[in-house]
Amino acid sequence: MSFPEEFIHYLWKFCLFNKQDYKTVAGESLDIISVGLHNMNAGPDFESSKIRIGGTLWVGNVEIHIRSSDWNRHQHQFDLAYENVILHVVSVHDESVFRKDGTEIPVFEIKDLIPKEIAQNYASLMANMSWIPCEKHLSSIEPFFLKNWLSRVLIERLEEKSVQVNELLKEYKGSWDDAFYIMLARNFGFKTNAVPFEMLARSLPRQLLAKYKNSSSQIEALIFGQAGFLNEMFTESYPNIIMQEYRFLKKKHGLKSIDRYLWKYMRLRPRNFPSLRLAQFAALIWKSNHLFSRINDENDIQNIFKLFRDIPLNSYWDTHFRFGKKCNQTVSSLGDESIKNILINSVAVFSFAFGLTHGNKDHVNKGINLLEKMGPEDNAHIKRFIQINWIPENAAQSQALLQLKKTYCDQKKCLSCGIGIKILAKNNATTVSDIF
Numbered sequence: 001m002s003f004p005e006e007f008i009h010y011l012w013k014f015c016l017f018n019k020q021d022y023k024t025v026a027g028e029s030l031d032i033i034s035v036g037l038h039n040m041n042a043g044p045d046f047e048s049s050k051i052r053i054g055g056t057l058w059v060g061n062v063e064i065h066i067r068s069s070d071w072n073r074h075q076h077q078f079d080l081a082y083e084n085v086i087l088h089v090v091s092v093h094d095e096s097v098f099r100k101d102g103t104e105i106p107v108f109e110i111k112d113l114i115p116k117e118i119a120q121n122y123a124s125l126m127a128n129m130s131w132i133p134c135e136k137h138l139s140s141i142e143p144f145f146l147k148n149w150l151s152r153v154l155i156e157r158l159e160e161k162s163v164q165v166n167e168l169l170k171e172y173k174g175s176w177d178d179a180f181y182i183m184l185a186r187n188f189g190f191k192t193n194a195v196p197f198e199m200l201a202r203s204l205p206r207q208l209l210a211k212y213k214n215s216s217s218q219i220e221a222l223i224f225g226q227a228g229f230l231n232e233m234f235t236e237s238y239p240n241i242i243m244q245e246y247r248f249l250k251k252k253h254g255l256k257s258i259d260r261y262l263w264k265y266m267r268l269r270p271r272n273f274p275s276l277r278l279a280q281f282a283a284l285i286w287k288s289n290h291l292f293s294r295i296n297d298e299n300d301i302q303n304i305f306k307l308f309r310d311i312p313l314n315s316y317w318d319t320h321f322r323f324g325k326k327c328n329q330t331v332s333s334l335g336d337e338s339i340k341n342i343l344i345n346s347v348a349v350f351s352f353a354f355g356l357t358h359g360n361k362d363h364v365n366k367g368i369n370l371l372e373k374m375g376p377e378d379n380a381h382i383k384r385f386i387q388i389n390w391i392p393e394n395a396a397q398s399q400a401l402l403q404l405k406k407t408y409c410d411q412k413k414c415l416s417c418g419i420g421i422k423i424l425a426k427n428n429a430t431t432v433s434d435i436f
Contacts (some may be wrong), residue, residue, distance in 0.1 A: 003091060007122060008064050008110065009045060010415040010424070012089055013038055017113040025093045025107045028054045036062055043081045051087055053106055060086035068107055069095040121424045125414045132409040135388050137423045146390075149418040150400035157403035158367060161345075162353035169357075180292035180350050181206045187345045188281045190338075193274045196262040197281075200227050203258060209285055216286045220314065221245035223282040228260035229275065229323065238316040239323045265322075271331065275322040280334055283311040295347055296354060299366065301373050304347060308339045340374050344395050371396035381405055 011017060012035055022030040029052075036049030044061035051058050061084050065071060068090045076082040076097075083099055086106070093109040125133045138146075168179035182201050189197030204226045212218040224230050224239075225246030234240045249255065263274040270276070288294060288307060298304055317332040334342075348367040355363030376382060376398035385392065385401050392398040407413065414420025 003066070003114070003119070003122070005064060005066050006413075006415050008066070008089060008091055009038070010421070011110065011114065011118075012046065012062070012064060014421070016115060016118055017110060018115055020113070022108065022113075024053060024087075025109050028106070030087075030106075030108060033057075044085055049086065053087075058086040060084045062087045062089055064089045066091050067095075068093045068097055071095075071097040071105075118424050122414075125420060125423065126412060131384055131388070132405065133412055133414055134409075134419055134423055138388065138390060138419075141419060141422055145422060146419065147397075150397050150404070152418065153403050153407075154368070154371070154396050154400040156407070157399055158349060158352045159356070160403075161349045162356055165350060165353035166357070176296075176350070176354065177290050177292050178206055180346065183350070184291070184342070184346045185281065187342050188277055189274070190272065190277075190341065192264050192268060192272070193277065196227070196258060196274070197277075199258045199262070200278075203256065208253060210289055213286065213289050216283070216312075216314070217242055218245055218249065219286040220279070220282045222249055222255075223278055223285070225250060226255060226257045227263070227274075227278055228257045229278070231257070231260065234324055236316075236324060238314065270321040270327075271335065273321045275320075276317060276330075276332065279313055279317045279332070280311060283313045284308065287311055292350060296351070296363070301370060304343065304370075305336075305339060308334055308342060309336075337378065340377070340395065343370060343374065344377070344399065368396060371399060377402075 015032055015035055022032065024030050031052040033052060034048075034050040036046035039045055039047050045064045046062040049060060049062045051062075061082070063071070063076065063082060063085045065074075065088070068088055070090075071077065071088065072095070076085075077100070080100075085099075088097060088105045088107045090107060090109055091111045093107050096107075097105050099105060130136065165179060165183070168182055169176065172178035172182075182198060185201035186194045186198040189195070200223070204222055209219060209222060212222065221230070221242040224242060230239070230243040230246045232243075234243065250257070265273055284291070284307075291307070295304055295307065298307075311333065313332045318329055319326050321327060321330060348370045350367075351363050351370065352367030355361065355365070355367065372394050374395040376392040376395055381402055382392065382398050385405075390401065392401055404417070408417040408420070414424070
């Protein structure tokens with residue numbers, strides 16, 4: 001059976017070969033003292049490895065390929081970064097390879113050294129068509145191990161999202177309030193209207209809104225006008241008033257609204273209509289200037305919840321989900337699930353990113369603790385995890401499960417996943433202790 005290069009990386013990293021006296025293809029004894037550090041960037045696959053070949057101790061890099069001829073196929077013979085390779089680990093040796101000075105690179109062929117159980121487990125995982133490859137094996141993994149691995153994956157997710165925060169900070173010259181305003185707007189649109197919400201926020205600087213912080217109607221006029229909702233005459237008083245206000249402000253500040261057609265209503269419940277979300281967003285902006293700074297100074301999750309729950313909407317939205325269409329009394333405030341979504345995807349992420357940027361462990365932990373204090377999310381992926389009896393205890397675990405599914409399961413990166421490694425090497429348990 002042919003195995004991908006990633007699988008050989010895994011075998012070398014944990015030294016999971018059949019125990020015997022190893023030899024190079026030239027017949028020299030091989031003693032693996034240290035496999036080295038796995039290099040995830042360009043260059044040789046493992047760095048600072050330590051091996052003894054014959055009677056000589058070598059310290060340098062190890063390169064891994066399926067076939068030794070891949071060395072030349074990948075043009076390594078012309079790359080100075082590979083001059084310090086001391087061992088070429090391959091599944092099949094089919095061609096000798098040389099450094100630029102003409103010296104031959106020792107080869108370690110492993111095709112006959114792969115433990116049968118590990119090979120079978122790997123083949124089973126890769127062939128599995130279940131929702132996640134290890135679905136049928138989860139019951140054999142200790143809950144403590146699963147919980148620890150999810151903690152690791154959660155940090156990966158928060159670090160990944162922190163990169164987005166850093167990009168916004170760079171764009172807005174280090175302003176945390178401006179960066180938070182953009183991400184908050186995007187999250188107010190949830191998945192369906194995330195893009196137009198972000199476009200709206202970018203077209204309407206936070207500093208401009210701050211000029212009108214004493215007038216809720218002007219804030220509403222700017223939000224709805226820039227969203228493209230005030231380009232027509234209305235029969236009702238409230239939308240006509242803010243429409244006239246927007247015309248004045250648009251001319252005064254040279255504003256250009258985004259297109260109305262960008263906003264989506266299809267398959268949305270009325271409480272999620274973009275018109276109502278825009279009203280809620282406008283109320284939050286009017287109520288809370290420098291919102292991130294306020295949140296950053298607050299440690300009580302209930303008080304943070306209240307910032308989003310107690311937003312004073314215009315009474316018009318007590319009987320409307322959209323302009324010009326009156327209906328029975330609505331619940332116009334943000335629901336708990338909506339607030340939780342915003343706290344997960346905006347507040348917790350920014351607290352974590354702030355802590356990373358400033359080397360402040362308290363803020364890093366604040367972002368994590370916020371997720372741990374909220375209940376798990378309720379979406380299609382989490383429901384599917386629950387069906388296979390993996391029930392998250394809180395939002396921290398549900399976020400980790402979403403990251404696990406996206407980053408590991410969907411891409412079948414079982415060899416990079418602690419759970420996959422545990423399953424593959426369950427008969428070599430002592431070798432996977434380094435995972436944590």
